[in-house]
Amino acid sequence: MLECSCACGKVKYELRGELVGPVGHCHCWQCRKHSGASYGTTAAIKADEFEIVEGSGLLANWESSPGIHRFFASCCGSPIYKRRDDFPQLLGLRLG
Numbered sequence: 001m002l003e004c005s006c007a008c009g010k011v012k013y014e015l016r017g018e019l020v021g022p023v024g025h026c027h028c029w030q031c032r033k034h035s036g037a038s039y040g041t042t043a044a045i046k047a048d049e050f051e052i053v054e055g056s057g058l059l060a061n062w063e064s065s066p067g068i069h070r071f072f073a074s075c076c077g078s079p080i081y082k083r084r085d086d087f088p089q090l091l092g093l094r095l096g
Contacts, residue, residue: 006073017049
């Protein structure tokens with residue numbers, strides 16, 4: 001199990017399984033903008049192996065592209081994960 005949190009620690013979440021597939025470094029403008037670097041690092045995880053354990057009311061999201069929702073901690077702005085409407089069984093977990 002992997003225990004994680006946003007930058008300020010108010011949103012806590014757990015990964016209770018393995019990463020699915022390789023770790024990716026996306027260079028799209030959105031990932032660059034969110035990370036403040038030349039790429040954003042993400043890995044796929046099974047949605048049913050991921051749980052917000054504290055601060056779920058602090059999660060906010062926006063639709064970055066049709067059907068793609070990016071979730072972040074509203075308290076500090078930390079990106080947490082993204083979800084696709086057409087493939088909800090996997091999430092894109094932002095690694096940092």
